[in-house]
Amino acid sequence: MGRPADEAKREAVLTAAAKSFFEHGYAGSSIEQIAADAGVSKVTVYNRFGDKRSLFAAAVERECEQMRESMKVPEIPSGDLRDRLTAIAEAMVAFLSRPKMIQFERRVAAETEHEPAVGAAFLAAGPHRMMRAFAALLAAMHDNGEIQVENPELAAEQFASMCKGIGDLERRFGAPDDLKRNRERIEGAVEVFCRAYAKR
Amino acid sequence: MGRPADEAKREAVLTAAAKSFFEHGYAGSSIEQIAADAGVSKVTVYNRFGDKRSLFAAAVERECEQMRESMKVPEIPSGDLRDRLTAIAEAMVAFLSRPKMIQFERRVAAETEHEPAVGAAFLAAGPHRMMRAFAALLAAMHDNGEIQVENPELAAEQFASMCKGIGDLERRFGAPDDLKRNRERIEGAVEVFCRAYAKR
């Protein structure tokens, strides 16, 4: 009976909440502003999410879902080993460099100490998922006989870490993107990885 | 003439401000609480720092100074190349793993977008300084003939990044320290680095 809840409004609130929380931080966001941005009454926000903390948690969870979807396992292009590694590296770096991702990381990290579950959810949905997929890919390459890796998880971490270098750190602290340096990092990572692990 | 300003109070305020800002965030910190923690009147805080933003900037600057001092360039132990690299890696990881450093990074990153100068100051005082020192060390090793690196800056970044792996990321998002994994990362980094760069 009665009027059913408008799910579109729920989405609108979450979108506005995510935008505000990840732009202005938790303490710097107000529910009234979020409600206004969502074109919704403040009471509706409270009726549906109950609490500021709960709203924050819901926003993070939704963002993690979107991240899960947008993170395709890098498909294996055919061709030279070096070319394939380069393609994967470029996809990874591009994914991690998006300004949205950087801000999302900043905010989630800042709130993790108050809400450890939030940090754990992010790790599981993002980095850990990505590393597992990449490690599986390396294991397959090992079975193919292209490379020789005893510890695919470690090798995956090493490759990804070299590709990022301190670029992600610099981005987090506002340094402008240096595309030339990124290219150097990727080429260097491929080179070192091949020297260490390529067969032949 | 008159009464001289009490510099001890200035220090106390900065200490309390740093503690609060890096623990509760900028918006989550109140000047009244900071003044109380410092055992000082609120008016004194305003007279000396003028403004909340300025106080935050001063706290970050002071923290960067302390970081500069506490960051000794890892001295070169004698011995096997692998042993020396391992020792350096251990010092680096230990330095970056301190909970204080993690929280400091979280907060500074979160405020960098409002105050880009803050992020730049941190980068210059911390990571960039460290990488420069390590790159110089690698260049010296190259001149020694121990290793063969054309691009010491890149090689330094690669080694440091492999040592960290995604461990720093996991720490930022609240995952507990995994000492065994850290050891694996360091050993793996030394191994890959030597395979790629060691002469003979």
Added chain:
DNA sequence: GACAAATTGAACGCCTCCGTTCATTTGAAC
């Protein structure tokens, strides 16, 4: 059309905070 639940707008109490003002006290330099 009648019902019932969702939604709204406005107001409320309560709290915290920023930044300022001012009369008063403290304490070092002269």
Added chain:
DNA sequence: GTTCAAATGAACGGAGGCGTTCAATTTGTC
């Protein structure tokens, strides 16, 4: 001991936020 700036405590105005209440209104379902 006088002088003068630093420091204090208390209070203020203005603003904003959280979470709640309530009557009024929408908007689906029956």
